[in-house]
Amino acid sequence: MTENDKTPNTGSSEQTSQQRHKQRQQKLQQHVQQGIAKATAEKGLLLIITGNGKGKSTSGFGTVARAVGHGLTAAVVQFIKGSWDCGERNLLEQHQVEFAVMATGFTWDTQDKAGDIAAAEQVWARAEQMLADPAIDLVLLDELTYMVSYHYIALERIVKALQNRPASQHVVITGRSCHRTLIEMADTVSEVQVVKHAFDAGIKAQRGIDW
């Protein structure tokens, strides 16, 4: 019995509750099945995970783990990050996932715009090759959004590479403040919002959770 089952009934109340549950679920099933029947297209998807909350890169790497677990091939390009020990990389490189990393770290640590742009160019060139390679089923472009907002890589080059990629190739882009042109191109867009964050309560970033 749940709190939802408060309508008066006589006799076999448990059976009636079960029957009502079954009827509700049958209706819901019909609704779900209608949705599934309408969704018939298959193609390489562009997924974007943006917003200020924790869990964007994590979700991107989770998608790579899922794909690899199904035997798909995947490649990862890490913009910004990649200069420190990365749990996902340790794991996924054991499963033939290629990593290309910009590895400069945060702009406030490098304080070198020209150097950052050169590093971005170099790793983007590798990303372009991956986005042209039909042998790669999934490409994760982790933190790519910042390359656009910092004007390190021209938006037009990114749009062109995405548009010209193999028809069945999936791409995941993560990072805050994703440019609206990419949002418009995407098939699925999620926005991760902060409700609260341990860091703001004085808890330090921890191995295995935050990096």
Added chain:
Amino acid sequence: MTENDKTPNTGSSEQTSQQRHKQRQQKLQQHVQQGIAKATAEKGLLLIITGNGKGKSTSGFGTVARAVGHGLTAAVVQFIKGSWDCGERNLLEQHQVEFAVMATGFTWDTQDKAGDIAAAEQVWARAEQMLADPAIDLVLLDELTYMVSYHYIALERIVKALQNRPASQHVVITGRSCHRTLIEMADTVSEVQVVKHAFDAGIKAQRGIDW
């Protein structure tokens, strides 16, 4: 040169732009470092990923992949799902991640409330053991929120198990409509919102991306 560098300057404009960039980044670095200096506590975290958007479970599994990549031990309890082929499980079981799965599937498919509750009880009992085991560094309780909203598992039991867990154990809870009591207990909470979803545009759920 970027679009931000439009202030008039004379002489060595490139050098000036570089200098301005460096000054901005030094200020930013100071701000970031102050935040890091304040965040000194270490403890087992409770992370919740809720909301209606795509990427909650994916983010939970990404956290497991990250932790395992750092040599931490992890265990996964899947409520609702687990009855079909799961890419993450294929991968993570190769890395000694234990899975306990309810494996009933969606309520609209089982249409059997008593059976669903019995299955929930059984898998929750396993979760309680994991949450009492100091040898497990991270426990993912995937889709646990529905067990509370369906009244399948009493909120009090969940709260008690979380409160009494080993002090260094991290827990990730995923699912829509997370109960406010759990939100209040959590250290970090992210809400994933739908901006758009491929399914609504008639694209079917695809292996390696959606499951």
